[in-house]
Amino acid sequence: MENNPPNKNKRIVLKAAAVLAGVFLILSAASFPMKTVYYTVYTNKLSEGVRIAQVSDLHSCYYGKNMKSLIEAIDETSPDVVVLTGDIYDDSVNNDNTRAFLKQIGRKYPCYYVTGNHEQWSGSWDSFAREAESFGIHVLDGENSDAFGITLCGSGVNYSASIEKCAEEADSGNFNVLLAHYPEQIEYYRSFGKFDLILSGHAHGGQWRIPGILNGLYAPNQGLFPEYAGGRYDFEDSVMIVSRGLSRTKEIIPRIFNNPELVIIDIVPDAG
Ligand SMILES: [Fe+2]
Numbered sequence: 001m002e003n004n005p006p007n008k009n010k011r012i013v014l015k016a017a018a019v020l021a022g023v024f025l026i027l028s029a030a031s032f033p034m035k036t037v038y039y040t041v042y043t044n045k046l047s048e049g050v051r052i053a054q055v056s057d058l059h060s061c062y063y064g065k066n067m068k069s070l071i072e073a074i075d076e077t078s079p080d081v082v083v084l085t086g087d088i089y090d091d092s093v094n095n096d097n098t099r100a101f102l103k104q105i106g107r108k109y110p111c112y113y114v115t116g117n118h119e120q121w122s123g124s125w126d127s128f129a130r131e132a133e134s135f136g137i138h139v140l141d142g143e144n145s146d147a148f149g150i151t152l153c154g155s156g157v158n159y160s161a162s163i164e165k166c167a168e169e170a171d172s173g174n175f176n177v178l179l180a181h182y183p184e185q186i187e188y189y190r191s192f193g194k195f196d197l198i199l200s201g202h203a204h205g206g207q208w209r210i211p212g213i214l215n216g217l218y219a220p221n222q223g224l225f226p227e228y229a230g231g232r233y234d235f236e237d238s239v240m241i242v243s244r245g246l247s248r249t250k251e252i253i254p255r256i257f258n259n260p261e262l263v264i265i266d267i268v269p270d271a272g
Helices: 006-030 065-077 096-108 117-122 125-134 159-169 183-190
Strands: 035-043 050-055 081-085 111-114 143-147 150-154 175-179 197-200 231-234 239-242 261-269
Touching: 035 065, 050 065, 065 096, 065 261, 081 175, 081 197, 096 111, 096 125, 111 150, 117 125, 143 159, 150 159, 159 183, 183 197, 183 239, 197 261
Parallel strands: 035 261, 050 081, 081 111, 150 175, 175 197, 197 239
Antiparallel strands: 050 261, 143 150, 231 239
């Protein structure tokens, strides 16, 4: 058997490391652009369709000068309503990108915003919420709001109490959409039997994916191999859509096969 001299072994290890680093860089660069992802949910509770654009986990990341690419991506889909499912403002970076974004969409679309954990951690949720309202955004904090024939139910700072209140006030005859940041609490949301559609975020797609094999490596509150990292989850009584979020320039570890996403949901009357 041939024994490689130590210097040769070192060169092989260095070359392998360089190839791996190159592959990692290429994959993370390919995972950087934003994608628009579409879902259709059918219901017999509506006579006319509604299109929702969901923006989640923006973390004040940069999307071009004046947030042009994100605004244009939303404009291209012509949504009826825009929902913001938390971690839009961030607790550890300058929030000017978020402000530029909210200022524009607040003028263009009916927008509804619920808090995420990073707004809470900032200790500035009250001032963020007031600022968002000054841009024309509706902040829902344990409140329901009717728009385009559907009811938007907004989880709030007092998470469980706010969701209980929303469920109590929601009319079962309406198509009720719960905006709630944390997908891992799906069984709690379902326990009320009131929410037809749940829109969440928080998991950032599990950061690394292998399409068709692994839907996310790690997510906060869920740990390794998270069940609800991103995508669509169908239940007997409801559907949950988990946005993989729009955070990218703030990520310490790059995303792999997990492009930031703008989520578009069409709620369509069931022909049957
Ligand atoms: Fe979060």
